[in-house]
Structure formats: C-alpha cells, structure tokens
Amino acid sequence: MNSGHMEMAQDNEGSSILKVRDISVRFGALLAVNAVSFVAQRGHITSIIGPNGAGKSTLFNLISGALTPSGGKVWFEGADVTGQRPGALVRKGLSRSFQITNLFFEISVYENLRLAAQVLERPAKLLMPLRSNVLARQRTEELIEQFKFADKVHDLAGYLSHGEQRRLEIAVALAGRPKMLLLDEPTQGMSHADTEETGRLIKDLAGDISILLVEHDVDLVMGLSDHVVVMAQGAKLAEGSPAAVRSNPDVQAAYFGREAAHA
Numbered sequence: 001m002n003s004g005h006m007e008m009a010q011d012n013e014g015s016s017i018l019k020v021r022d023i024s025v026r027f028g029a030l031l032a033v034n035a036v037s038f039v040a041q042r043g044h045i046t047s048i049i050g051p052n053g054a055g056k057s058t059l060f061n062l063i064s065g066a067l068t069p070s071g072g073k074v075w076f077e078g079a080d081v082t083g084q085r086p087g088a089l090v091r092k093g094l095s096r097s098f099q100i101t102n103l104f105f106e107i108s109v110y111e112n113l114r115l116a117a118q119v120l121e122r123p124a125k126l127l128m129p130l131r132s133n134v135l136a137r138q139r140t141e142e143l144i145e146q147f148k149f150a151d152k153v154h155d156l157a158g159y160l161s162h163g164e165q166r167r168l169e170i171a172v173a174l175a176g177r178p179k180m181l182l183l184d185e186p187t188q189g190m191s192h193a194d195t196e197e198t199g200r201l202i203k204d205l206a207g208d209i210s211i212l213l214v215e216h217d218v219d220l221v222m223g224l225s226d227h228v229v230v231m232a233q234g235a236k237l238a239e240g241s242p243a244a245v246r247s248n249p250d251v252q253a254a255y256f257g258r259e260a261a262h263a
C-alpha cells in the first residue's frame with residue numbers, strides 16, 4: 001500500500017468549475033496525454049506539475065482549446081466545452097495567458113490593456129452607446145493599479161523587461177473579467193524576485209477567480225496551490241494537496257527523486 005495520502009479534491013468553496021475526464025491526444029505514435037481526469041474547484045489554485053515532456057503543456061492546450069482532444073471531455077461551469085476554440089472559451093469566461101506573443105509590442109502598456117478590456121464594451125454598447133469606452137478605460141485603470149504599471153503606462157510593451165511582459169500578459173488575460181484563468185508557466189525565464197512577485201499576484205487573484213497553473217517551479221507550486229495534479233509520461237501519476245503530493249512515494253520517485261535524495 002502506498003501512504004494513503006491521496007486525497008479527494010477538497011470542496012471548500014462549494015463547487016467545481018472545471019472538470020476534465022479521460023482526456024487524451026496522440027501525436028503520431030506518441031500518446032502525449034493519456035486519459036487524464038481531474039476537477040478544479042471554484043476559487044482555488046489548481047496546478048499541473050511533472051517532469052519535462054510529461055504532457056503538461058499539451059494538457060493545458062487541450063483544455064484551453066488550442067488543441068482538439070482525440071478522446072475525453074472537458075466541462076466548464078457544467079457545460080461540455082470539449083474541442084471549443086479559445087475565442088469561444090474566452091466568451092464563456094475561461095481565459096488563458098498566452099506566452100508573450102499575445103502582446104502588441106509596438107503599442108503602449110495602456111493600449112495593450114485597453115484593447116483587451118474592449119471586450120467588456122460589446123454588451124454594454126447595445127444598451128448605452130454613448131458610454132462608449134468607459135468600461136474599457138475603467139478596467140484598464142484598475143489593471144494598471146493592480147499590476148503596478150503606473151510608471152510604465154506609456155512605455156511600449158516591446159521595451160518592457162521579460163518579467164514585466166509576463167506580468168502584462170496576465171493582466172491582458174484578466175481584462176475581460178474571466179471566471180477562470182489558465183496560466184502556462186507564468187514565471188518562465190523570470191528572476192527570483194519577479195517569480196516571487198508573480199506568485200503573490202496569483203495568490204491574490206485566487207478566490208475571486210479560479211486558476212489553473214502549469215508551472216516548472218515546484219517550490220512556487222507547492223506554496224501557492226490548493227490542489228496539485230502530477231503528470232508523468234502523459235498520464236496522471238497522482239493528485240492531492242501539496243503536502244499529500246510531496247509525500248506520495250510514486251511522486252517522489254518520478255519527480256522529486258533527485259531532490260529527495262539530496263534532502
């Protein structure tokens with residue numbers, strides 16, 4: 001028997017927001033994601049970790065609509081959204097942070113945020129055409145404050161540091177007030193200080209919204225997450241609270257083996 005630390009997802013906030021069941025995708029002979037299932041709870045930070053090539057980003061892409069699964073289902077807010085394109089998912093409240101490429105480098109921080117916040121105007125415009133752009137501008141100001149861009153509003157996005165671009169990327173993904181935010185390695189390439197700052201920011205966002213995080217930085221994941229899904233070789237190896245996952249012998253062998261040996 002293993003340690004018995006495997007846990008059911010804790011349901012503190014009362015309900016699940018995202019369910020993934022038996023999702024799979026094949027690239028030629030490689031079953032990159034193999035019948036993975038998990039549930040993300042509302043308001044929680046759910047993280048996906050695993051060694052290089054485990055299938056984390058592929059799983060993320062299956063959920064966010066960038067890839068179409070060859071089997072399995074994804075439900076968001078109780079509705080089957082399997083195989084829906086990213087644009088349709090964003091309109092339902094499931095937003096993802098793209099890897100920098102989502103920014104317009106040649107325009108300012110302010111304009112990047114205002115363009116992203118423009119989605120809030122569409123329903124309002126039908127009712128109140130004269131209030132054009134008010135909602136987008138309000139949301140832009142909020143994001144500038146929340147993400148500490150006050151002294152950078154006029155800087156071109158292309159001239160920001162790598163860490164600032166990643167932070168702007170998250171702000172852009174939040175502009176339309178999604179219910180859930182998918183983050184694929186938000187701290188990749190960041191300095192230690194920027195990583196810590198981004199970790200705090202993600203923690204602050206949770207509660208109001210739900211977060212699904214794919215991340216290499218295990219310490220960051222363990223400090224932030226309510227629930228951790230561990231992948232290895234395309235399949236789910238374990239899931240549970242950070243403590244349960246850390247003490248799971250299968251996880252230690254597959255993932256923390258080297259660290260455990262040096263502890």
Ligand SMILES: Nc1ncnc2c1ncn2[C@@H]1O[C@H](COP(=O)(O)OP(=O)(O)OP(=O)(O)O)[C@@H](O)[C@H]1O
Binds near residue numbers: 027051057059
């Ligand atoms: N578009 C693709 N075509 C073919 N093989 C792919 C494709 N995308 C990913 N793979 C393969 O699928 C497997 C899983 O890759 P994936 O990028 O999802 O892993 P990962 O856990 O995110 O890895 P890393 O931590 O290195 O980013 C790898 O063997 C990878 O080479």
